[in-house]
Amino acid sequence: MKSPARFFPLVMGSLLAAGILLAAPVFSQQPGESEPNLLVPENSGYYQAGVMPDRIVATPAQNPARGFAVNWRTQQGVDAPLLEIVKAGDSPDVGVPRQISALTRTLGSGAQAANYHRADIDGLEPDTLYMFRVAGAGTWSGWRQLRTLAESREKPLTLLYMGDTQNKNLSHVSRVMREAMRHAPDAALALHAGDLVSGAVNDNEWGEWFEAMGDMPAVMMLAPAIGNHEYWKAFENTPQERRVLGGHWRHLFALPGNGAAHEHARDTTYWFDANGVRMVVLDGTSALDLGSMAAQAQWLDKVLADSRQPWNMVMIHQPMFSPRGRGDSDKLRQALLPILEKHGVDLVLQGHDHTYGRRSGEKPGQTLPQYIVSVVGAKQYRITDEARRSMRPVAEDTQLFQVIRIVNDRLHYQARTATGRLYDSFEILRSADGRKRLNEITQGRIAERDCHHREATLAGRKDRCWE
Numbered sequence: 001m002k003s004p005a006r007f008f009p010l011v012m013g014s015l016l017a018a019g020i021l022l023a024a025p026v027f028s029q030q031p032g033e034s035e036p037n038l039l040v041p042e043n044s045g046y047y048q049a050g051v052m053p054d055r056i057v058a059t060p061a062q063n064p065a066r067g068f069a070v071n072w073r074t075q076q077g078v079d080a081p082l083l084e085i086v087k088a089g090d091s092p093d094v095g096v097p098r099q100i101s102a103l104t105r106t107l108g109s110g111a112q113a114a115n116y117h118r119a120d121i122d123g124l125e126p127d128t129l130y131m132f133r134v135a136g137a138g139t140w141s142g143w144r145q146l147r148t149l150a151e152s153r154e155k156p157l158t159l160l161y162m163g164d165t166q167n168k169n170l171s172h173v174s175r176v177m178r179e180a181m182r183h184a185p186d187a188a189l190a191l192h193a194g195d196l197v198s199g200a201v202n203d204n205e206w207g208e209w210f211e212a213m214g215d216m217p218a219v220m221m222l223a224p225a226i227g228n229h230e231y232w233k234a235f236e237n238t239p240q241e242r243r244v245l246g247g248h249w250r251h252l253f254a255l256p257g258n259g260a261a262h263e264h265a266r267d268t269t270y271w272f273d274a275n276g277v278r279m280v281v282l283d284g285t286s287a288l289d290l291g292s293m294a295a296q297a298q299w300l301d302k303v304l305a306d307s308r309q310p311w312n313m314v315m316i317h318q319p320m321f322s323p324r325g326r327g328d329s330d331k332l333r334q335a336l337l338p339i340l341e342k343h344g345v346d347l348v349l350q351g352h353d354h355t356y357g358r359r360s361g362e363k364p365g366q367t368l369p370q371y372i373v374s375v376v377g378a379k380q381y382r383i384t385d386e387a388r389r390s391m392r393p394v395a396e397d398t399q400l401f402q403v404i405r406i407v408n409d410r411l412h413y414q415a416r417t418a419t420g421r422l423y424d425s426f427e428i429l430r431s432a433d434g435r436k437r438l439n440e441i442t443q444g445r446i447a448e449r450d451c452h453h454r455e456a457t458l459a460g461r462k463d464r465c466w467e
């Protein structure tokens, strides 16, 4: 038998002779050089839509115990394809599935054009495992299994919450998503707090994002908040500069459509009830830059006032208290904080600042809401001295994910690092009269992490920790 060392040159020699290695692109990144945002070469066509359905993602209906929506992509020419759904059983004989025709829309032009399909499924039974598949060009996806939310608070609810993925999704976000799935394989929902990608109109970025998500959208519903990077800037760096919603957002995610009544917030804000949790998702970019702040505040006030759920959470990309010291937070606090506090919101889940930080409001003795900022992706910023004083814990130079578990009257929160180590933890206990108490859980946490060891990024930026 040939030893591997002797066999290797023979193989390389034959490949070279066949011209195979000469044609392959060279991976040129050297140690100490900053990494490109995407691993996939720009014009490779790697993520082009084809005959098989891909980018399959389930999103919650307003009542995800009774329904959800599925969105997927195919090449052009596929119109109103079917989704099939049936209660999951142990036999490969699935019986006669229910069929639902999708609504089809085209995104992009030329070689980049693809059809996106949306199917809304209603009339489902709570806490029930369903299997579904979607059609392509004379093809089917594999069957996926997904459990509807329960309607009984005795049933535990697990949520995953992620800050910005945004950069180097395939290279650096994918491992964190796998770690999150290992820690919470029972999660019913994945909450993403915006800036899923960096370039809203770059299709390869969305391709890498879906690849980085792996099985997550196949086994649980995914609820995204929109970030500023899901918008692009028209007339950039001119007095006419304005934000424009990237086409992908509307085509990729089949959201409930119950958002604020404003032309720039209708497609990007929504709410749903998840077994004891009212989850309200805001669009901070539209509020700050497109004039919908008042409309969103009014809508938020109503949706929270109508809530009969024991727990209320709000997800918004831009933070109320910015660990990086951004001025936009002042405007958000002014418009939204009184509403969040009036209605006793428990958690405000945020991103945008590429650091970790947690705190309560400004009133003495106040513990709720807990305002949390987190980050998954490779872009890492620095924390201000003010944030070090007012937030605990904080983190720089750390990729994180969060697991939230609710059982009856206990909400248990954990932030974990990319390698699964416990970084932050607390619980909120709810008494019979609805009053709530916060307990810090410090046992088992690793020490706070900072960026003092690195003076600048590889590109020489001192205001960031990594990029």
Ligand SMILES: [Fe+2]
Binding pocket: 195, 227, 228, 229, 317, 351, 352, 353
């Ligand atoms: Fe952002």
